[in-house]
Amino acid sequence: MTKVILQVYPALGAEDKMEAMRPIGRNNDAYQDMLAGLIEVSKAADDLGYWGITHVEHHAHTEGMEISPAPLMLNIYAGMHTKRLMHGQLGLVLPAHDPIRLAEEIAIADHMLQGRLFVGMARGYQARWQNVLCQRFGVTSTASDGGDADQRNRLLFSENFKIMKKAWTEDLLTYDGPTYQVPYPYDSGIPNWPPAKTITGPYGVPGEVDDDGTIRGMGVVPKPYTSPHPQLFQAFGASPGTLQWCGEENVTPTILMGDRQILKQLMEIYQEGAASSGRNPAFGEGIGVCRTFYVYPNGTSQDAVDAQIAQSVRKYEEPVWRGWYEQFGFMEGARLLGEEGPVPGPDESLKERLTKSGLLIGGTVDDVKRQVESFLQELPIDYFVWLFHWGMIPREEALPMMELFATEIMPEFGMDASSLEAAAAGA
DSSP, X not given: OOEEEEEOOOOSOOHHHHHHTSSGGGOHHHHHHHHHHHHHHHHHHHHHXXXXXXXXXXXXXXXXXXXXXXXXXXXXXXXXXXXXXXXXXXXXXXXXXXXXXXXHHHHHHHHHTTTOBEEEEEOOOOHHHXXXXXXXXXXXOOOSSSSHHHHHHHHHHHHHHHHHHHHHHOSSBOEEOSSOEESSSTTTOBOOOTTIIIIIHHHSOXXXXXXXXXXXXXXXXXXXXXXXXXXXXXXXXXXXXHHHHHHHHTOEEEEOOOOHHHHHXXXXXXXXXXXXXXXOOOTTTTOEEEEEEEEEOTTOOHHXXXXXXXXXXXXXXXXXXXXXXXXXXXXXXXXXXXXXXXXSOTTOOHHHHHHHHTSEEEEEHHHHHHHHHHHHHHSOOSEEEEEOOBTTBOHHHHHHHHHHIIIIIGGGGTOSHHHHHHHHHHO
């Protein structure tokens, strides 16, 4: 059963508002409006049967497009206003965090939401903030180019991931790696722990402290509410290496790729990675794919649909795709198999490219049903991640479209609330 996740950055407004209130990211009124809007869209998603809502981790966005420096806090805040909706991030930038502290914060958020948390992970690509915040870790953003900075970033991502999983699943955490040790120093331990005999020895994790009062490991508390830990996702991966790793580690990739042939190849690589770790998921199981949806009532003329989508792409997609994604290389997700040259092509509009690549699924209810059915018949994935630019798209446009998709499209494919509840009851 395919589930739908709303990817909400969130943003503080479209370009006209960004210009009028520059720098809108530092405007308290705009931020308060965003928080109120986040509750509104979360409650609507909860009521309408969406599976989850997610935010990014990015810092210093004075422009106002991705105002989410602390997504776990937004998860908890929004989660206090929902009953069933899952809350998560796509994703937390692991090299920017101490792994034990992040493992603790995730576990606490999981308890506060009583298991309605999922955890997305990323390596980080925005040098503006990552190079500053990560200087003490000796790591920077990465362009995935195989260079020294890229290798250092990958090392910390992989090591932090291992430590976090051990912290969640092992009562006594010990670790001796290239950049991190538990305890520190690992070989000699931490000597002369004062309450070794009075408190830690009799009541702490067995083996945490030895008879000489030396700390030999850590017990990370609390452990997650979800056993063994919340479901894990990888943010917007589209490389063979990432899909291989996701399969090996049982992490759900959320693939930013339009071309179905390329998607099929990547999904098969995921299966190969899973098989190397002793798992045998069905084709499409454990896979998420990013898409943008624009859906209109049946009876809307084709000319009207085309005009509305074109207008929405100009107002809400152009700033994201042309102004942001393209500048960081993410427009490659719209490239077709074997295609060369610039994307979009000469004299090709963004609407034409997003539609041609399959990244944008749009039309009347019946049109969208046919497109979704065709996609899922060929690529039966577990998750659609709807790139939903809430905050840029006005609520009077966004909420009716959410409702139309939820009431007319999702039930056709078992994506609705009743299907989710039935699946949960049978699990």
